[in-house]
Amino acid sequence: MTETMKHITLASRPTGFPTQDNFKLEEAPMPTPGEGEVLVAVKYMSLDPYMRGxxxxxxxxxxxxxxxxxxxxxxxxxxxxxxxPKFAVGDHAFGMFGWTTHSVAKASMVRKMNPDTAPIQTALGVLGMPGFTAWAGMTAYSKMKAGETLVVGAATGPVGSMVGQLAKQAGLRVIGVAGGEEKCKLAVETFGFDACVDHRGKDARAMRDALSAECPDGIDIYFENVGGATLGGVIPLLNLHARVIICGMIAWYSGESDETGSMDLQKLWRYSLVKRLTIQGLLQTDHVARFGEFLREIGPKVANGEIVHIEDVAEGLETAPEAFMGLLKGRNMGKLVVKVG
Known part of the structure; x- marks a missing residue:
């Protein structure tokens, strides 16, 4: 065992969009596990938009x-x-280990993984927090019915792609929103969406027009991952009794603004009343008691290819800051992970 480990710390709080100066790669002594603890050599770590917050x-x-x-x-x-005693040397585990090569954690806070069931990095994406977030939101709040229309932003990411596939399997018309022709092609040809709108270069009015062309019967469910112009385009197209599930607002995480950000609250509130909208915030932590149910339902679908997933792998811990900044700009294709060891 080596005598040192490496980790990336928060060097300073960002003002606006993060920069390399906000991160610091440091070396530290290898930690020693105490009573009831394990020492883990990290193989893969997840990068997710929530980290900006x-x-x-x-x-x-x-x-x-x-x-x-x-x-x-x-x-x-x-x-x-x-x-x-619950963990032996050589076991594989998932935990909130952080941006690091090694980590000590309480065994009670770590979940044992079986690499023979699925590749361990799937616990960071399709069979982990992102996939579970999508499944929990859709099963708890969407009230989806065959024949309805769903729109989801960040459509090729691990949350958006799961949302779309679950909706398609339930018989809905699914429209994705993504950045660029390549991602839109991926949404349709790989994830099976009915159509995908490229948000690049479009303001809220242009998004409304593009979405209207793909949603001639309006929008019944909007799974919100992005905010910004996409939200501005969706709002006028929401049907009576539409459901909006708020999962994220990546367009605004670093303080960016647009015309949607200054939308008249009175106008939005009245629209919500007239359309009898249901607007529901979603945190997967509210649903952790259902995680076993999620794995039992989705695990076999991943194994047999019924649920498709894509991973974007950055090599080496030191690449994490640059990869994370790219994630916030939409540069990743699929679930972004860092191969650490």
């Missing part, structure tokens, strides 16, 4: 990462030392 010191649904602390992330790896 953790970099800010403001009110949110979770505490921010302290300046100087390791950046937060779900990760999977191999147990290389254990002081808990």
């Amino acid at each position: 953790r970099m800010d010191d403001g009110p949110s649904y979770a505490a921010p990462v302290p300046v100087g602390a390791t950046m937060e992330a779900g990760a999977v790896g191999e147990v290389i030392a254990s002081n808990d």
Whole structure:
């Protein structure tokens, strides 16, 4: 076992879009597990949009990462030392290990993985938090019915692609929104969407026109991942009793603004009343008791190809900051993970 490990810390809080200066790659002594703890050598770590919010010191649904602390992330790896009988050396585990090569964690906070069931990195995407978020939101809040129309932003990401596939399997017309011709082609040809609208270069009015052409009967369900002009285009097309599930707002995470951001609240509130909209915030942490149900339903579908997933792999811990900044700009294709070890 090596005597040191590496991790990436939050060097400073970003003002607007993150830069390399907000991150610091550091070396530290290899930690030793205490009673009831395991030491894990990280193999893959996840990069997700929510991490941008953790970099800010403001009110949110979770505490921010302290300046100087390791950046937060779900990760999977191999147990290389254990002081808990539930884990043996050589076992694979998932936990919130962070942007790091090694991590000590309480065994009670770590989930054992079976690499013979599915590749361990799927616990970061299609069979992990993103896939579960999509499934939980759709099963709990969408009230989807065959023949309805669903629109989902960030359509080729791990949440959006799962949302779309679940809706298609339920008999809905599914329209994705993505950035660029290549991603839109992926949404239709790989994930099976009925159509996909390229949001690049479009303001809210142009998005409304493009979505209207693909949604001639209006929109019954909008799964919100992005905010911005996409939201501005969707709102006028929402049908009576439409459901809006708010999962994320990546277009606004770094303080960006657009005409939708300054939309008249009175106008939106009246529209919500007239259309009798249901607007529901979604945090997967509210549904963790159902995670086993999710794995039992979706695991076999992933195994037999009924649910398709794509991974975008960055090589090496040191690439994480650049890959993360690319994620916030929509440069990734599919679920973004970092191959650490």
